[in-house]
């Protein structure tokens with residue numbers, strides 16, 4: 001616009017909005033003091049669809065993919081979670097998930113990051129309802145999931161347009177509502193990284209440098225992916241110290257490589273607690289580790305001086321992991337993993353950092 005005045009006032013409004021976020025955490029019910037969060041899971045889903053990752057079953061087992069959730073079918077569903085169509089519809093379980101959130105709260109949980117982004121059916125209205133019904137603080141995610149879920153319109157956007165969408169979801173509201181996101185991500189990345197994902201990563205960095213907000217990224221299933229992502233974010237001006245690398249459990253296996261990655265300074269997230277798989281359908285070359293291995297990795301990183309950088313979660317994204325279907329639910333970490341961590345020599349102080357202090361620091365706007 002001519003004369004600059006309207007633009008100046010727009011910039012003024014924007015800077016006022018950003019100033020009000022500083023030092024706070026933004027939940028779906030509004031801003032809260034960071035100290036109100038308590039124990040926090042930093043990577044969960046309460047409502048999403050995962051049809052994008054449907055995997056046909058082994059030949060001869062097609063009929064099993066349509067069987068109902070009966071006891072006798074559960075083992076097959078647990079081992080072939082992405083081959084069972086109904087299992088991919090977490091968004092059909094609002095009542096069950098409300099109950100499980102109340103149980104999470106009764107188990108000592110205070111908050112969780114629901115990082116469903118565009119592409120896998122984010123639903124901030126339902127998240128707000130969960131927060132109102134249960135009293136659990138819920139932080140919603142802005143941005144886009146992996147390329148396979150990008151619409152043609154998303155793919156055609158410039159970095160500036162993508163940045164504007166992400167910024168708007170945090171400052172004004174997501175999905176056509178006034179319910180605001182409090183974190184960017186999970187930003188989905190594939191291996192190899194696609195052009196559209198690369199643009200979204202740069203947009204994420206630009207939005208973060210404007211807003212001072214937390215960021216969380218889902219890496220591709222290759223040990224080089226987390227390194228590449230951090231490099232792209234850094235070059236585009238992101239604050240790596242306020243960025244979480246998710247899913248390290250299934251991504252970096254080599255110890256030396258893991259410690260090299262840890263030195264880059266982002267948060268290190270082990271977020272597949274409760275996942276037990278003989279065959280990892282989404283990347284058959286990877287043997288999915290179990291919880292004992294996850295705990296060992298956390299102990300290693302804590303002993304190497306990274307206890308201020310560690311975060312944990314379950315990343316529940318399918319029905320079979322809910323308690324309703326015989327799964328571990330959102331309280332598994334608090335009820336089963338924490339006691340086991342203590343047995344394995346991870347100190348109470350370190351566990352407090354992982355579950356309370358680190359999430360709080362990460363989620364607080366600069």
Ligand SMILES: [Zn+2]
Nearest residue numbers: 043186315317
């Ligand atoms: Zn996730």
